[in-house]
Amino acid sequence: MDPITHALVGLATGSFSGGGSVLSNPLALGCLIGSVVPDADIIMQYWGDYAYLKHHRGASHSLLGMATISTAVAVLVQFLFPGSSFLSILLWTYIGCLTHVGLDIFNSYGAKLFWPFWDKKLGSGLMLSFDPFLIVIAILVYVLRAVNPLYAVLGLLAFSLYILFRQYRKIRVRTLLIQSIDFPVKRLVLFPSMVSLFSWEFIAYGEREIATGKSSMFAKKIELRERMDQSESWVEDLVMNTNLGQFFHEFTKEYHISFKRLDNGKIRVTMTDLRYYVNNRYMHHGTIQFDKELKPEQEMFHPYNMRRSAKVPV
Numbered sequence: 001m002d003p004i005t006h007a008l009v010g011l012a013t014g015s016f017s018g019g020g021s022v023l024s025n026p027l028a029l030g031c032l033i034g035s036v037v038p039d040a041d042i043i044m045q046y047w048g049d050y051a052y053l054k055h056h057r058g059a060s061h062s063l064l065g066m067a068t069i070s071t072a073v074a075v076l077v078q079f080l081f082p083g084s085s086f087l088s089i090l091l092w093t094y095i096g097c098l099t100h101v102g103l104d105i106f107n108s109y110g111a112k113l114f115w116p117f118w119d120k121k122l123g124s125g126l127m128l129s130f131d132p133f134l135i136v137i138a139i140l141v142y143v144l145r146a147v148n149p150l151y152a153v154l155g156l157l158a159f160s161l162y163i164l165f166r167q168y169r170k171i172r173v174r175t176l177l178i179q180s181i182d183f184p185v186k187r188l189v190l191f192p193s194m195v196s197l198f199s200w201e202f203i204a205y206g207e208r209e210i211a212t213g214k215s216s217m218f219a220k221k222i223e224l225r226e227r228m229d230q231s232e233s234w235v236e237d238l239v240m241n242t243n244l245g246q247f248f249h250e251f252t253k254e255y256h257i258s259f260k261r262l263d264n265g266k267i268r269v270t271m272t273d274l275r276y277y278v279n280n281r282y283m284h285h286g287t288i289q290f291d292k293e294l295k296p297e298q299e300m301f302h303p304y305n306m307r308r309s310a311k312v313p314v
Contacts, residue, residue, distance in 0.1 A: 001103040002130045003036055008138035009103065010035020010096045015145045016152070017092050026081035027092040033073050034096025038066065038104075049303040050310035053284075054247060057104060062115035066097040103127070103134075106163070108191035108275055119250070125191035126166050132197065133162055169217050173200050180222055181211060189254055194278055203254050203274050205230075210256060212274055225277070231257035239269055244286045244299040244312045248273070252284070265292040281305065286312075 014022060014031030022028040041060045044052040059065040074090040081089075104111045110123025127134070137159045144151035170190055178185050183206040193199035198217040203210065213225040236257055239245035248255055252273045259269045266289060273284035285302040299312040 001100075001107065001127075003039065005130065005135055005138070006035050006039070006100050006103065007032065008135055008142070009099050012138040012141040012145075012152075012155075013095060013099050014092065015142050026077050026084040026089050029080075030070075030073060030077045030089045030093035031096035031099075033077070034066075034070055034093035035100050037069055037073060038097055038100045040069070048310050049308065050247075050301045050312060053251060053301075053303055057109060057111040057121065059112070059115055061101045061104060061111035062113055065115065066094060066101065070094040070097055125189075126163060126170065128192045128194065128197060134159065137162075166217075170200065173202075173215050173217065177202055177204065177215060177222065181206075183207075183209060183211075191275065194276055201275070201277060210274075212277070214277075228256055228258075232259075235259050235269060238290070238294060239271065239288060242288055242296045242299055243314065244271070244288055244301060247301070247312065248286050266290060266297070267294070 010032045011022060011028075013035070014025070014028035017025060017027035017031065019025035019027065022032055038060045041056055041058065042052065044055045060069060070090055070093040073093045074086055077089050077093070078084055078086050101111050101113060105113065105122050106124055106127040107129055108123050108125040109129070110121035112119060113122050114120075137155050141152045141155035144155065174188055174190055177188060177190070181204050183204075185204050185206060187205040189203040189205075190200050193201050193214060200215050200217060201212070202215060203212050208230055209227055210230060211224060211227050213223050215222045239257055240249060248271050252275055254274045256272045256274055257269060258272075259267055261267055269288045269290065271286040271288075272282050274282060276283040283304055285306055287298075287300045287302065288296055289298045291297050296314050299314055301310045301312055302308055303310065
């Protein structure tokens, strides 16, 4: 989710702590800070795109990491509000962190909630990174709670119904896609479009091929974007023994590997993240060049577009 949405949800959640405005209520202030501070891992951008995307939504988005962050924030807030309850501030700060990570889990990028014990990112692929409906709900909850707490509860109910509606439509679209795609689908991945509130992106895996495209939320229109052969197993095995291959596998489970034999006997491999398609292109790529003995010579990560490159240690 974007920082504005996180902050508005944290502000709305913190309003349930009672007391005055966020500037005079240490509990609400802790909740607000907690709702945005997990994204402090943006500091990794100092070391480049590769370092940032490798660690984004990792430790700072885990239950353990949130506890550490919340403790630091609670110490700061109590310093600003002497005499306030440290444990209460800590609780509301942690609640703010939970709203942040909970929203991140609702989209396809996910978060490593159980790091370091389990390194997998959890993501449901139900919501966009920027969802106008959620922003409206958060503002209404914050404003209307001051008038009548019941209105705020109704706002939370509206959000719950919205999530259930999106889940229902996702199931319906999944059923239609499986019936419409002209090869037996072994696995179908469905997630919100990055540019349209009412569209789904899909990746359909068959025995020998992959199809990508999009569908309207109401399943009235299906657009097949691209068909490609499944990655050759020997190439995938070769790539997975490289640093870039391991990173890409952790970064996304939805990728395609293609290769080209060069005139000098070397091989150039291209890895494509199939999740995010914007401006008629996939966003994230990786390239590896192997020598004649199939040893990696150069590994490059291309975040956001192919013109951006970050060198990966061989």
